[in-house]
Amino acid sequence: MRCAAAQRVSRGCALTVTIREVADAAGVSTATVSRALSGVQTVDPELVARVRESAESLGYRANRVARALRRQSTQTVGLVIPDITNPFFPAVVQAIERELRHDGLSLLLCDAGNDVDVEAELVRNLFDHQIDGLLISACDRIASRPAVQLAASRVPVLQIDQQTVAEVPYVGVDQADAMGQIIGHLRDQGCQSFAYIGPRPEIPTARERFDAFADRVKPVDPAAANRTYLGDSSIAWGHEAANRILADGPPPDAIVCANDQAALGALQALREHGVKVPGDVALTGFDDTVLATACEPQLTSVSQPLEELGARAVRELSAAIGQELRQPRSVLLEASLVIRGSSRRLPPTG
Amino acid sequence: MRCAAAQRVSRGCALTVTIREVADAAGVSTATVSRALSGVQTVDPELVARVRESAESLGYRANRVARALRRQSTQTVGLVIPDITNPFFPAVVQAIERELRHDGLSLLLCDAGNDVDVEAELVRNLFDHQIDGLLISACDRIASRPAVQLAASRVPVLQIDQQTVAEVPYVGVDQADAMGQIIGHLRDQGCQSFAYIGPRPEIPTARERFDAFADRVKPVDPAAANRTYLGDSSIAWGHEAANRILADGPPPDAIVCANDQAALGALQALREHGVKVPGDVALTGFDDTVLATACEPQLTSVSQPLEELGARAVRELSAAIGQELRQPRSVLLEASLVIRGSSRRLPPTG
DNA sequence: ATCCTCAAAGCAAACGATTGCTTCATCAGC
DNA sequence: GCTGATGAAGCAATCGTTTGCTTTGAGGAT
Structure with missing residues (x-):
């Protein structure tokens, strides 16, 4: 008896063992092997054991490509x-x-x-x-x-x-809620004027953060609308934007950033200008990345699950x-x- | 003429169009469609055009699962x-x-x-x-x-x-070369005694870095072998290890870290003890992650391509x-x- | 003893593409 | 006009599973 497996071995290409070979080894049809291994149908328990054993000893593993084609999944x-x-x-x-x-x-x-x-x-x-x-x-x-x-x-x-x-x-x-938590916290800390640094709102979350900032801050500090700095998501943009804030007039009580990169860049720029954080300006990041704990002072941020x-x-x-x-x-x-x-x-x- | 595609459409399930439908639409066999689209030369250019057109208009895209099964790739x-x-x-x-x-x-x-x-x-x-x-x-x-x-x-x-x-x-x-560059640089900066903070060498690169450190430093500072601190890859371990270094005796000229996390943790610990970097102790990271530029002073590190x-x-x-x-x-x-x-x-x- | 039922196992047809082999037609050479 | 060569297109097998349908056989009811 030369089963398919034996033929493959003798040709030196037993790389994959198919259901056909398991069927031969167990002396049953491929249909029975399929049903025995998937355990869905009524198969004689004794046969199931024999099939399992053959599959195990041959190291059979179902070809997912073939299965996918047949099952359409x-x-x-x-x-x-x-x-x-x-x-x-x-x-x-x-x-x-x-x-x-x-x-x-x-x-x-x-x-x-x-x-x-x-x-x-x-x-x-x-x-x-x-x-x-x-x-x-x-x-x-x-x-x-x-x-x-x-x-x-x-x-x-x-x-x-x-x-x-x-x-x-x-x-x-919930980005709006997160931004609300930030503004609430900053107000608790006595901040009354705000600036915003973040990316241009090309993606929904960026927009949600920005809109939420504008919403929450407007009642307290209408002038904040003039202190929004939209660029990209880099440390460099945070640095640049903070420089502009300082150049544009007296700094606000707080700078709210849409991500930690911006906050870090801003922190570096503020430090270069001798502006103390949080003494002169409070600063917040967003996303609670590894950056938030890497700098001094560490960044208040929002941790997303x-x-x-x-x-x-x-x-x-x-x-x-x-x-x-x-x-x-x-x-x-x-x-x-x-x-x-x-x-x-x-x-x-x- | 009700081709397969038409039947599918009428049954409301024209989700995928198969090669069969393209063949019907172009009035040829599936073999010809396959050859025409795959660019085999033995197909009449006029037929190729017709097949291409049918495929295009039906939005045909070959099913990669079926192809994979047949091609065994x-x-x-x-x-x-x-x-x-x-x-x-x-x-x-x-x-x-x-x-x-x-x-x-x-x-x-x-x-x-x-x-x-x-x-x-x-x-x-x-x-x-x-x-x-x-x-x-x-x-x-x-x-x-x-x-x-x-x-x-x-x-x-x-x-x-x-x-x-x-x-x-x-x-x-080349980790050994990279570590060699670090040690060479530190020696250029006048460092004569060294400590090492890194993960336990469970993975090859960690081992290579550690071995290279030991090799390069031994001729200059045999005592460095007593100042190797092996833990994990966290900021916390860098912090802890630096504390131990300070507790174990007078600090070395340089602390070499196997990654930026360790260096950052060490930097924070050193700062807490009032040890100046790089004045009192030079410090280096590894991997040139975003952390390296996030702290003050920024970390000398090794950038991998x-x-x-x-x-x-x-x-x-x-x-x-x-x-x-x-x-x-x-x-x-x-x-x-x-x-x-x-x-x-x-x-x-x- | 015959028929019916029902479970268990096998046969063979899918799934959708590729490709070896065959067929068919055209054309050149003799 | 016949034969052989050449090239283009189709037939059908194949890849490895799964699964609808058929077959087989055992057991129970009549």
Whole structure:
């Protein structure tokens, strides 16, 4: 008896063992092997044991490509993010990958490099891979919409952090609330005038932060509208913007930054001009990156629940993939203010 | 004439268009469509045009799962890294993904969470996906070997940054040379006694850095062997280790750290004890992360060519995947010393 | 003893592409 | 006009699973 496996071995190419070889070894059909191993159907327990044993001894592992073709489901999801070197993402990606694996799903990672055209191509490419679901953090508030909409018409899609299409569910962090916590804290510290440094609001979260700042500050300090400095997300822009603030007139009581990079750049510029933080100007960051604790004084910032963000996203998407009719649900998480030296002008009360 | 496409549409499930439908639309066989689109020469140019047009108008995109099954090649590579939140990796991952895409390959990302058992399972799982190649940065100098060896017996494998198996090619950065640059620089600055803070050498690069430090320093300062503080890769450990250094006796001229986190922690501890950097003690980091420029004084560090690392890795792997017989080649890149305030005790010469 | 039921296992058809082999037509050479 | 060469297009097998349908056989009811 020369079974397929034996033939392969004799030809020196036993690299992969197929279900056919397990079937031969166990003396049953491939159908029975499939059913025995997947445990769904009624298979004689004795046969199940024999099949298991054969599979084990041959080191059989099902070919997921073949299974995907037949089942019309790859158990794979795509993740498209704008820029993984943005310190926001690694922890989210890690949580996503871990949770997906926990659910038996695999991750195709794509980095759009902040380019909307690349992003659209990535989405198309992921569909060629027959992904079962898509997680996407869009590059652009407007220009990314067609890609997200196209995707949502074909598989369950969950927008991560950035909601560009209102109809498509998303998992994010309440930016307005977070900014509210910052302003509230600064007012508690006695600050009455404010400036804002951040990126141009090309992406939804940047816009939410900026809008929330404007909203909360207007009643107290209408002049703050003249002290908003919009550039990019770099340390350099924080530095530059702080220089402009100092050049434009007497500094405000507080400078609110839309990210830690900007706050750090601003801190360096203030120090160069001999402006004391928090004595002369209170300063706050956003995102609570590693930068926040690297400088002196350390930065008051807002910590976003990154792991939870990733985990919740996967939970929602995974549920939608499992049950045909279930649409993923949107989830809004809360950030938490982390108060450090850069904004502490008063001794803690109580 | 009711072609397959029309039937699907009428049943309301025209989600994907297959090669069959393109063939029907163009009035040819699927074989001809396949050949026309893949650019085989033996197809009448007129037919090629007709097929292209049909494919275009139907929005046909080849199903990569089906293609992979038939061609026995998924055009997909796996990447296994120990921990993407380690600031070393995001830039490398980004470069890898970009270069893979450029070569028409896709990336299955796996994060082992620094767990060797998880890592081994991830490799097995990637094989179930029929990956065409594997990039791996191993968790452990010893315990990761079986997984790497198993992988290398089946597909082209390239070790990234960490070489755990000597026979398997790798792309990395010359750690010993980098450490040599640091010691050379510190000696130029007049430092004669040294201490070392770093992680326990469980992974190859950590060991290389430590060994290189010991080698280069021994001729100048044999006592340095008593001032090596091995813990983990955290800011906290840098802080703790620096405290111990100060407690253990008069501080050395220089503290060499195996990463920026340790250097930052040490800097904070030294500041707390009123020890001046670089006046009393010179301090150096490693990896040139964002932390290096976040503190005051900024950290002298070693910048590794992360993008090049990723790009070279892909170039080698991709070539090996393309040509059956070609084994990837090992590549050793050079890091560059970035001198900043933390080690500058003398005015620059010249 | 015959028929019916029902469970268990196998046969074979998918899934959607690629590709070896065959067929068919055209054309040149004799 | 016949044969052979050449080239283009199609047929059908194939990749490795899964699964609908059929077959088989055992056991119970009549």
